[in-house]
Amino acid sequence: MSEAQVHVAHHGPPTSFIRKHVFSLDHKVIGKQYYGLALVAVFTGMVLSWLMRIHLVWPNAPIPGLQFLSKVGAPGGVMTPEYYLSLMTMHGTLMVFFVLTNAPFAAFGNYFLPIQIGAEDMAFPRFNMMSFWTTFVAFLILIAAFFVGDGPPISGWTAYAPLSAVGGDSGPGQALGQTLWGLSIFVFCIASLLGSLNFIATTLDLRTKGMTLARMPIVSWAWFITSCIALLAFAVLLPACLLLILDRVAGTSFFIPAGLNVSDHLQPHQGGSPLLWQHLFWFFGHPEVYIAILPAIGIVSHILICNMRKPMLSHKVIIYCMMGIGFLSYMVWGHHMFLSGMNPFSALVFSFPTLMITIPATIMTLIWLGSLYGSNLRINSASLFCVGFISMFVSGGVSGFFLAQPSIDIYLHATYFVVGHFHMVMGVAAIMGVFAGTYFWYPKMTGRMMSETLGKWHFYLTLIGTYAIFMPFHYLGLAGNVRRYSAFTDDFLVPLIPVHKFITFAALFTGAVQLIFIFNLFYSRFKGAVAPPNPWECTSLEWSTPSSPPPFDNFGGQHLVVYHDPYQYGVKSSTGDYLMQTSPERAGETP
Amino acid sequence: MATTVQPPQADEILLPGHGNGSGGGFRGLTPQGGTRAVLDQAGEPTRTGIWVGLSAIAMMFAALTSALFVREGAATDWQHIILPPILWFNTLALVASSVALEIARRRVAAFMRGQEHSRSAAAFWLNATMFLGLVFVVGQYFAWLRLRSQGLYLPTNPNSSFFYVFTGVHVLHVLGGLGGLSRAMLRFRSFAHPLRKSTMDATSYYWHFMGLLWLYLLIVLWVKL
Numbered sequence: 035m036s037e038a039q040v041h042v043a044h045h046g047p048p049t050s051f052i053r054k055h056v057f058s059l060d061h062k063v064i065g066k067q068y069y070g071l072a073l074v075a076v077f078t079g080m081v082l083s084w085l086m087r088i089h090l091v092w093p094n095a096p097i098p099g100l101q102f103l104s105k106v107g108a109p110g111g112v113m114t115p116e117y118y119l120s121l122m123t124m125h126g127t128l129m130v131f132f133v134l135t136n137a138p139f140a141a142f143g144n145y146f147l148p149i150q151i152g153a154e155d156m157a158f159p160r161f162n163m164m165s166f167w168t169t170f171v172a173f174l175i176l177i178a179a180f181f182v183g184d185g186p187p188i189s190g191w192t193a194y195a196p197l198s199a200v201g202g203d204s205g206p207g208q209a210l211g212q213t214l215w216g217l218s219i220f221v222f223c224i225a226s227l228l229g230s231l232n233f234i235a236t237t238l239d240l241r242t243k244g245m246t247l248a249r250m251p252i253v254s255w256a257w258f259i260t261s262c263i264a265l266l267a268f269a270v271l272l273p274a275c276l277l278l279i280l281d282r283v284a285g286t287s288f289f290i291p292a293g294l295n296v297s298d299h300l301q302p303h304q305g306g307s308p309l310l311w312q313h314l315f316w317f318f319g320h321p322e323v324y325i326a327i328l329p330a331i332g333i334v335s336h337i338l339i340c341n342m343r344k345p346m347l348s349h350k351v352i353i354y355c356m357m358g359i360g361f362l363s364y365m366v367w368g369h370h371m372f373l374s375g376m377n378p379f380s381a382l383v384f385s386f387p388t389l390m391i392t393i394p395a396t397i398m399t400l401i402w403l404g405s406l407y408g409s410n411l412r413i414n415s416a417s418l419f420c421v422g423f424i425s426m427f428v429s430g431g432v433s434g435f436f437l438a439q440p441s442i443d444i445y446l447h448a449t450y451f452v453v454g455h456f457h458m459v460m461g462v463a464a465i466m467g468v469f470a471g472t473y474f475w476y477p478k479m480t481g482r483m484m485s486e487t488l489g490k491w492h493f494y495l496t497l498i499g500t501y502a503i504f505m506p507f508h509y510l511g512l513a514g515n516v517r518r519y520s521a522f523t524d525d526f527l528v529p530l531i532p533v534h535k536f537i538t539f540a541a542l543f544t545g546a547v548q549l550i551f552i553f554n555l556f557y558s559r560f561k562g563a564v565a566p567p568n569p570w571e572c573t574s575l576e577w578s579t580p581s582s583p584p585p586f587d588n589f590g591g592q593h594l595v596v597y598h599d600p601y602q603y604g605v606k607s608s609t610g611d612y613l614m615q616t617s618p619e620r621a622g623e624t625p
Numbered sequence: 626m627a628t629t630v631q632p633p634q635a636d637e638i639l640l641p642g643h644g645n646g647s648g649g650g651f652r653g654l655t656p657q658g659g660t661r662a663v664l665d666q667a668g669e670p671t672r673t674g675i676w677v678g679l680s681a682i683a684m685m686f687a688a689l690t691s692a693l694f695v696r697e698g699a700a701t702d703w704q705h706i707i708l709p710p711i712l713w714f715n716t717l718a719l720v721a722s723s724v725a726l727e728i729a730r731r732r733v734a735a736f737m738r739g740q741e742h743s744r745s746a747a748a749f750w751l752n753a754t755m756f757l758g759l760v761f762v763v764g765q766y767f768a769w770l771r772l773r774s775q776g777l778y779l780p781t782n783p784n785s786s787f788f789y790v791f792t793g794v795h796v797l798h799v800l801g802g803l804g805g806l807s808r809a810m811l812r813f814r815s816f817a818h819p820l821r822k823s824t825m826d827a828t829s830y831y832w833h834f835m836g837l838l839w840l841y842l843l844i845v846l847w848v849k850l
Contacts, residue, residue, distance in 0.1 A: 157673075157674060158674060230677075234677045235670045239673050265681050265684075266680070266684050269681040270684060272685055273685050276790070277790070280786070284780055285780035286779060286780045286783075286786045287786070288692065288786065292701065292702070304702045305696075305700045305701050305703075306696070306783075307695055307696055307699035307700075310692055310695045310696055313691075313695060317688070
């Protein structure tokens with residue numbers, strides 16, 4: 035018996051409830067756990083954004099019940115400016131780490147990467163389980179910040195030093211709350227490193243017979259490239275968090291300069307560099323943008339190909355573009371620091387590769403649009419969200435051209451223009467990808483179909499709502515509306531308050547629309563129509579499993595052999611206009 | 626639109642160790658019907674996993690090193706410290722442990738191939754590696770004690786801070802290596818869960834990397850602190 039055969043029998047089907055549903059080694063269960071955690075995080079983050087939006091336009095109005103969350107932060111339900119910043123910090127942290135990293139990458143990747151390459155499980159199932167539960171612990175640590183001391187930190191999801199490093203003098207939430215934030219992200223980094231390691235080893239080593247790299251679906255490529263990016267990015271944030279925590283609890287001076295006076299209190303530190311934190315953070319932070327968006331790009335490409343019933347103009351170019359974006363993502367972190375006082379020459383050095391990134395992004399967009407042109411696109415919830423993704427990716431990405439140039443960014447950087455930019459191109463676009471993936475793979479994950487009618491309503495209302503929220507952000511930014519202010523009374527921004535009111539109503543509306551999705555998600559699980567084995571007539575291996583959801587070993591003991599790339603659409607075959615990857619049949623000419 | 630259909634080519638998918646689409650997904654299943662046996666070649670996940678893990682560790686220490694350079698550049702409080710002499714002895718112990726592990730790895734491989742009939746020689750070198758690794762860890766602890774006796778604590782100055790961080794994080798990784806080594810030693814004695822060659826290789830790669838990493842860190846500490 036070969037070694038690898040010895041290696042395999044590392045876990046069998048679970049028998050107890052705990053091993054089956056809680057501490058499971060099955061990648062499919064772990065994928066669903068990630069999805070569930072992301073769902074809790076996204077709704078928590080969304081409620082926080084509602085609270086912020088309400089406070090922005092009615093700063094003196096009490097919000098019923100808020101005083102129970104924090105008596106100090108919201109006495110009588112009226113939010114203090116500091117508590118606004120606390121909620122902003124938690125909103126950003128939850129969304130970036132626990133939603134945008136978890137849902138498109140960890141959740142769907144865990145569930146479908148092994149199946150799409152024909153493997154029974156991830157390469158290291160125990161690491162996989164540890165990865166999720168470590169993420170869960172990180173989530174609990176972060177949420178605990180709501181309930182300790184002065185509440186959550188006020189330093190934003192970027193936790194800029196030195197105020198994030200000096201402790202309680204720098205404001206409410208900056209004592210224990212900020213330490214918990216640092217610890218949470220530290221733990222999250224460990225989880226992400228374990229997860230990335232697993233994705234890479236699985237992709238490289240567990241592909242089934244005939245599944246060459248060139249035959250992997252685009253979305254599997256996206257997860258693979260993302261895991262490579264994440265491996266290097268989180269390996270930098272991890273020691274950065276360690277140094278931050280040491281500054282806070284051990285009295286070191288990595289990020290705290292000498293002679294710093296905060297709240298009339300001279301800080302007992304010397305010689306640290308606040309810019310050092312920015313360098314380390316953004317070296318992680320910019321690749322993090324692509325950790326969020328590349329899986330969504332892969333999901334959208336995968337679903338579009340299936341619904342267009344024809345191959346993309348070039349699959350390889352999309353994969354090369356994703357690689358190019360991943361590579362360039364490590365060269366551009368300084369464009370987040372144009373206002374840090376850096377040498378103007380350095381700013382130009384960072385500006386150039388930033389503009390370069392727009393080239394692969396534009397090529398991908400043109401491939402999507404060129405492929406869609408003239409195609410007979412099947413209109414369903416999944417394909418609609420794919421189109422929505424492209425729309426949001428373009429609309430949000432265009433403003434990136436402006437921000438990449440230091441001379442313009444200096445004016446716009448601290449305004450709502452930037453907020454609108456990253457929410458559209460990174461946040462909403464990635465979430466559109468997650469919605470598309472959910473509608474597309476739900477039949478495989480549950481054996482039931484989601485309601486298409488509800489799905490389409492969900493799409494149209496979400497598309498309108500998100501544009502109504504984030505497009506005006508750009509106008510606000512151009513008008514000089516600064517970020518992070520908790521209210522705009524008695525200053526030059528008063529004329530902009532009606533725009534803010536419109537955005538707040540749009541945010542409440544769009545949030546409420548998501549209840550349609552939640553209803554559809556849970557109702558269809560029990561009452562949805564029973565899903566056929568391959569409802570979308572798709573070619574990739576997840577649709578070759580013997581059942582939906584797939585059995586414990588994914589293929590019920592079958593030995594899959596792959597004969598084609600997954601783009602065999604618009605062909606003449608015994609199955610119709612497509613050929614499964616596992617079909618040895620040769621495709622005929624286009625009917 | 627029809628695209629070219631390429632059936633799997635025999636040499637593409639039948640070569641052992643190809644690692645790409647060569648059948649790794651059939652773990653645990655008896656190969657039948659033309660599916661080749663899965664061999665433990667270059668594509669084995671444990672080996673890949675260890676290289677990927679080492680890349681992440683290298684990146685982490687690269688980040689710490691860049692932090693040191695940036696912090697030094699901004700510093701008005703950079704005060705050189707004299708490295709505790711015991712570090713040289715510790716270095717010797719770690720290098721010796723790597724040599725011992727390499728001998729052990731070859732002896733284990735010979736035993737697994739049936740070229741050597743006794744486990745004792747391999748076990749001796751595994752034990753020697755463990756002992757020398759522990760010597761290194763204890764030696765690093767004495768180095769910290771030495772610094773403390775000079776009044777140099779973690780927050781005293783940036784140099785001492787970086788010394789404790791670099792050595793502390795490295796020792797944590799060495800302890801992880803000792804954990805892996807313990808597991809390999811247990812498996813070497815176990816009949817129920819026998820030691821796999823790839824596990825032994827991965828353990829030794831990790832350990833050698835810890836040695837190389839320490840040499841790098843020692844140079845950085847020596848030159849910069």
